[in-house]
Amino acid sequence: MKSHGYAALTKSAALTPYNFERREAGARDVVVEIAYCGICHSDIHQVRDEWGGSMYPMVPGHEIVGRVTAVGGDVKKFKIGDLAGIGVMVDSCRVCTNCKADLEQYCQKGFVGTYNAKGYDGTVVHGGYANNIVCDERYVHTLSAKFEGKLAGVAPLLCAGITTYSPMRHWGAGPGKKVGVVGLGGLGHMGLKFAHSFGAHVVQFTTSESKIADAKRLGADEVVISKDADAMAKHAASFDFILDCVSAPHDLNAYLKLLKLDATLCLVGLSEEQLPVAPFSLTSYRVALAGSNIGGMPETQEMLDYCADHGILSDVEVVSVGQLGEAYERVVKSDVKYRFVIDMATLGLRA
Ligand code: NAP
Ligand code: ZN
Ligand code: ZN
Numbered sequence: 001m002k003s004h005g006y007a008a009l010t011k012s013a014a015l016t017p018y019n020f021e022r023r024e025a026g027a028r029d030v031v032v033e034i035a036y037c038g039i040c041h042s043d044i045h046q047v048r049d050e051w052g053g054s055m056y057p058m059v060p061g062h063e064i065v066g067r068v069t070a071v072g073g074d075v076k077k078f079k080i081g082d083l084a085g086i087g088v089m090v091d092s093c094r095v096c097t098n099c100k101a102d103l104e105q106y107c108q109k110g111f112v113g114t115y116n117a118k119g120y121d122g123t124v125v126h127g128g129y130a131n132n133i134v135c136d137e138r139y140v141h142t143l144s145a146k147f148e149g150k151l152a153g154v155a156p157l158l159c160a161g162i163t164t165y166s167p168m169r170h171w172g173a174g175p176g177k178k179v180g181v182v183g184l185g186g187l188g189h190m191g192l193k194f195a196h197s198f199g200a201h202v203v204q205f206t207t208s209e210s211k212i213a214d215a216k217r218l219g220a221d222e223v224v225i226s227k228d229a230d231a232m233a234k235h236a237a238s239f240d241f242i243l244d245c246v247s248a249p250h251d252l253n254a255y256l257k258l259l260k261l262d263a264t265l266c267l268v269g270l271s272e273e274q275l276p277v278a279p280f281s282l283t284s285y286r287v288a289l290a291g292s293n294i295g296g297m298p299e300t301q302e303m304l305d306y307c308a309d310h311g312i313l314s315d316v317e318v319v320s321v322g323q324l325g326e327a328y329e330r331v332v333k334s335d336v337k338y339r340f341v342i343d344m345a346t347l348g349l350r351a
Contacts, residue, residue, distance in 0.1 A: 001025065005130025005347065006321055007057040011049040015324045018057060020126060025134045031070040032084045032135070037128035038063025038156040038314070039340040040186060041247045042270065044328050046116045050272040055116055061128030062088045062114040063158040065143065065151045066344075075137050083143035083151070085304065087158035088294045090114050090125060090139050102296045129321070131347055141301050144308035153313030156186060156339040157304055159294065160314060164191035164243060165303040166295035167266045168198060171241045175199040180235075180242035182226070182255060184211045184218075185331070186314070187245035187268055189338035192218050193312055195243075203235065205255075208334055218315070218338075226254065237285060239263055249273045256281035256289065264288040314339045320346035 007018035025031050043060035045051050064086040068078045078084060091112035092104040099107050112119050115127030127133075147154045164187050173179045179200040181191040188204070195202040196219025204220035206212070207227060215223045224231050235258050242255050246269040255265050256277070264287065267275075277289060295303065307313065315338045319327050327340040 001031065001132070001134055003126070003130050003132050005059045005126070006324060007059045007126075007129075008047040009057050011047065011054060011056070015047070015129070018059060020057070020059065022126065022132075022134050023123065025070055025072055027072040027074040028136050028138070029072045029134050030068050030075055030078050030084060030137050030140055032064065032066040032086065032133050032140070033069045034064055034066040034128055034130060034132060034344045036065050036152045036155040036318070036344060037061040037130075037342045038159065038186070038316075039324075039327055039331065039342065040156075040159050041331055042159070044331060045247075045270065045272065047328075051270070055118075055124060058116050059126035059129050060115050061130070061342075062086070063155045063160070063341075064114070064128035064133060065155045065158070066132075069132070071137075077137050077142055078140065083145075083147060085141040085143050085154065085158050086114060086128065086133060086135055086139065087141070087162060087300055088114055089297075090135050091119060094138075102298045104296050105294045129324075129342060131344060139297065141297075141304055143304060146308040150313055152316050152318050152341045152343070154304075154307075155341050156190065156314035156316065157307055158300070160186040160190045160339060161307065162295035162300045162303050163187055163268050163292070164245070165194050165306070166299055167243055167268065167292040168194045169299070170292065171264055171266065173198045173200040173241060177201065177240040178203065178238055180205055180239050180255070180258065181220075182242060182244040183246040183269065184208065184215055184338065185245060185247065185334065185336055186339040189218055189315060191243045191245055192220055195219070197310055197312060203239070214337070232258070237261075241266070243268060245269050247271065249275060252276075252289065253278050253281040256287055257284075259285060259287040261285045262287065264290050266290045266292050268292055314341075316341040318343050322346065
């Protein structure tokens with residue numbers, strides 16, 4: 001299937017227009033014409049090879065929403081014209097213990113990422129900075145009709161949304177719980193919205209004084225500037241759960257000290273550097289340091305339906321394909337409010 005989009009050709013070059021072939025749609029596949037694709041910080045990490053092992057050319061993008069334009073003969077969930085969403089995975093082994101437990105993100109064979117990855121047949125797969133995509137319907141989400149006309153704000157739910165929803169659910173963010181969110185970027189602002197929606201008392205940690213008012217508008221009961229040691233000390237040993245959404249090296253011990261007995265600090269942020277932990281930060285209150293990776297297919301569908309029912313969308317700035325470089329620079333400077341989303345109609349204008 002012919003596709004065109006934007007690709008990174010090397011780790012240092014600007015993204016550039018790129019024509020490529022995807023596999024032809026099979027019986028269980030749907031073809032989605034992409035309307036919007038979010039810009040996740042993981043796209044930038046991978047385009048710039050900050051985690052190592054990047055494959056070029058790379059068409060990034062795993063926050064994909066659009067409309068179904070073709071369905072294979074065995075497809076059950078979709079018909080032509082339906083809204084559809086694709087996130088971080090396009091395949092997994094389907095038979096391992098974790099896949100069978102609806103936790104495909106922890107597939108023991110390794111799930112197939114939406115881009116910068118190879119399918120199990122060895123072919124390189126490309127992501128959503130493109131006009132279309134083909135995917136087995138098992139890895140495509142239905143989108144409520146309530147999302148019609150709001151698709152730009154839906155796209156980031158496919159990664160930033162599920163990556164924060166899943167740990168908030170797993171560790172029980174809700175009434176009576178004091179929950180922290182570290183970093184007010186794409187993931188952080190969704191974590192804040194979910195923790196607030198689930199009824200927790202939410203404290204947003206940020207390095208950016210300019211984001212205080214927005215954090216309150218997005219649902220924070222309190223906002224702490226993490227560089228202010230006195231403000232941090234006031235929250236010592238008081239949190240039930242903290243979700244760390246920071247994309248760069250930072251001090252985990254400062255947050256471990258804020259956990260109460262048996263509480264958990266969960267990392268979703270994926271700094272390219274190791275983050276040192278002082279043993280006393282863990283032992284003093286028997287606290288846990290954990291991590292979490294996106295969410296399984298059923299939980300992602302649950303999250304999308306929850307957002308449709310509760311009117312939760314990402315706060316987005318819509319950009320054209322011509323603004324990708326500028327958007328990447330602003331994300332890296334923590335100046336995203338609070339997710340960039342590419343309007344794929346602008347691809348046509350430049351093709
Ligand atoms: P983002 O929009 O760039 O947000 C990151 C935020 O972290 C920034 O807005 C900033 O918030 C804070 N920050 C940045 N540099 C910092 C530093 N040096 N010290 C302290 N705080 C800093 O990124 P994102 O798209 O939300 O992604 C966040 C991280 O999660 C990335 O590493 C990404 O790869 C990873 N990720 C993981 C998963 C998963 O499944 N585990 C899924 C998606 C993304 P303030 O201005 O408020 O301080
Ligand atoms: Zn992502
Ligand atoms: Zn598996």
